Every structure is written in C-alpha cells, then in structure tokens.
Amino acid sequence: MSRDMNESSPCRRMLTIAVVAAIMPSFALAEVRVVTTNPTLADLTRQIGGEQVHVESLMRGPENPHNVIPKPSFVMKLRKADLFVHLGLDAEPWVPNLLRSARQARLLSGGTGNIDTSTGIVLLEVPSQGGLTRALGDIHVYGNTHYVLDPLNGIVIGQTIARALTRVEPRHASLFDERARELERGLRELTEKLTQAMEPLAEARVVTYHRTWPYFLKRFKLQKLDEVEPKPGIAPGPRHIAQLAEEMKRSGVGLVIVETFSNQRTAQRVADLSKGRTVLLAQEVNAVPGVETFQALFQYNTEALLAANRELNGTSTNPPATEPTR
Numbered sequence: 001m002s003r004d005m006n007e008s009s010p011c012r013r014m015l016t017i018a019v020v021a022a023i024m025p026s027f028a029l030a031e032v033r034v035v036t037t038n039p040t041l042a043d044l045t046r047q048i049g050g051e052q053v054h055v056e057s058l059m060r061g062p063e064n065p066h067n068v069i070p071k072p073s074f075v076m077k078l079r080k081a082d083l084f085v086h087l088g089l090d091a092e093p094w095v096p097n098l099l100r101s102a103r104q105a106r107l108l109s110g111g112t113g114n115i116d117t118s119t120g121i122v123l124l125e126v127p128s129q130g131g132l133t134r135a136l137g138d139i140h141v142y143g144n145t146h147y148v149l150d151p152l153n154g155i156v157i158g159q160t161i162a163r164a165l166t167r168v169e170p171r172h173a174s175l176f177d178e179r180a181r182e183l184e185r186g187l188r189e190l191t192e193k194l195t196q197a198m199e200p201l202a203e204a205r206v207v208t209y210h211r212t213w214p215y216f217l218k219r220f221k222l223q224k225l226d227e228v229e230p231k232p233g234i235a236p237g238p239r240h241i242a243q244l245a246e247e248m249k250r251s252g253v254g255l256v257i258v259e260t261f262s263n264q265r266t267a268q269r270v271a272d273l274s275k276g277r278t279v280l281l282a283q284e285v286n287a288v289p290g291v292e293t294f295q296a297l298f299q300y301n302t303e304a305l306l307a308a309n310r311e312l313n314g315t316s317t318n319p320p321a322t323e324p325t326r
C-alpha cells in the first residue's frame, strides 16, 4: 500500500509528464492550428477553441485591416495552419496574394480550411442597385466590412468558428458547441448592460473618421452626421475638413470618433475647428492597451464615449475610468 514512488517508477514519470504538459505553452497541447487575419478573430477563436487550438493573428491590433503589408513570416505561419480565419468581403485586400504565396490548397477561397466570418452576418451599407460599385471608394464595395463592431455579431462569428473547428477536430464538437453557447449568453448580457449604460448618448450624432462604426453606432443607438474621410480609405483635403467643421458647428455635433489607424492630427484639426473633441476608440482587440478581448473592446469603447461626452458637455473634467453601474 505504501510503496514509495521513486524516480524511475512509471507513476512518477506519468505525473512528471502531466505536470510538464500543464505548465508548457498552450500550443504544446493544441490540436488545431489556426491563423487569423486580425486579433479580434484570434480572440474569438481562442474563446471557442480553448486549449484545443493554437491561434496566431497576422495583424497587430492598431493596424489598418485594409492596408497591411504581408511579411514573409505570414507565409510560414499559413503553411502550418489547419484553418485560416478572415473577415471575407473586400475587408483585407492583401489576403488573396498571401494565400497564393502560401500554396496550401485547403486555405484558398473555397477550401475546407478557409473560414470567412462574414458568413451569416447581416451587412450594412450594401450597394442597393447596379451591383458592386467603387463610386464610394476602393473598399467596402460589397457592404461595410467592419461588422465585428456589433457585439451581437460576435455570436454569429463564434458559431462559424465552432463549426470550422468541429470539422477539423470532431472529437471536441460538444466542447466547441458549449463554448459558442457560453459566448452567446455572455454577449447578450454584456450588450444589454452596455446599451443601458449608453442611454445618455441615445440618438446623439457623431462624426467618424473612417466608415468603421456603422454596426457599433446602430447597436448603441447613435447617429452618424458625417465622416472625416470623403470616401472610405481616401484622405480628406483642407476644403472637406473646413466644410465638415462648419457642418458640425451648425448641427451642434462635437464628438469625432477616430480609429488607431487613422490620422490623429487630421481628426484633431476637425475637432479644433468645430470646437469639439476627438475620442479614440478600439476598432480591434489589442488596438489600444488593455483591450485584450472582444468583450473588453465594447466595455472600453462605451466608457470612452460616455467620458468624452461628459467632458464635451463640461459635466466632468476628470471622468471616472469606469461607468457606475446603473
């Protein structure tokens, strides 16, 4: 009964292996290798895949998804990937060439490992007539690509990822399914809480730099007055900036939402001319420090908007970091 387990005993060796495995990085145990274009999709994949996946994002958080310059390391990562998770549409124009370079048939468009997370998403700003058009710019021609900025679209994306992981690793199907349901429960709860918190801004009008925010604005009942970019991806000239500032003053609109990849000085210029203020929001997980999850992104953005609105209205010069619970 009390036989000692010495160094060479099978039990001790098994225990050692288990302990080492437990403290090793997660990829040591991962069964599905996933590469995502951006950190937001990487976080959602981790939330569904847990320890059954090893996930890497190609983009860093603050970057412009429409304008990434692929590095040689991207190809190396893709060559080892079972799944490639991306936004689809024309959100990431740098992806098709990259996939050709990686030469993995399963990851190409239509391949079993190519996961387009726009599947099942109800898109906004879809061209209504005459099919695709570049009249409104060189991007967003199928509709607005920034659909991850509605927290409830995270539910649809989570389900897409769960189905993809199940195809690769059917043994864990029930785990992936349960995590997708858990994600849905959490996101519904969070959305309800944040929608209530955003009531002071209900129907408020804002200016946005890039056309990044229609899904976010719609979910949280904000209205868009105009954009700093005259067309998506096109830099504004001095005349456009002056006209926009006039329009803001006339309309009593003071908030300019700016993404980390947009020109902060131009955004500030608009705010200065209109006597408004800019508010930097996270368009992506890891776009700003502290926004490390999909859920944290919405928490951060709603708090930042409420604080900016209070400052603009002179009701607080030192807004609290966290909105009080209502």
Ligand SMILES: [Zn+2]
Pocket (backbone or CB within 6 Å): 066, 139, 140, 145, 146, 210, 211, 212, 232
């Ligand atoms: Zn865009």
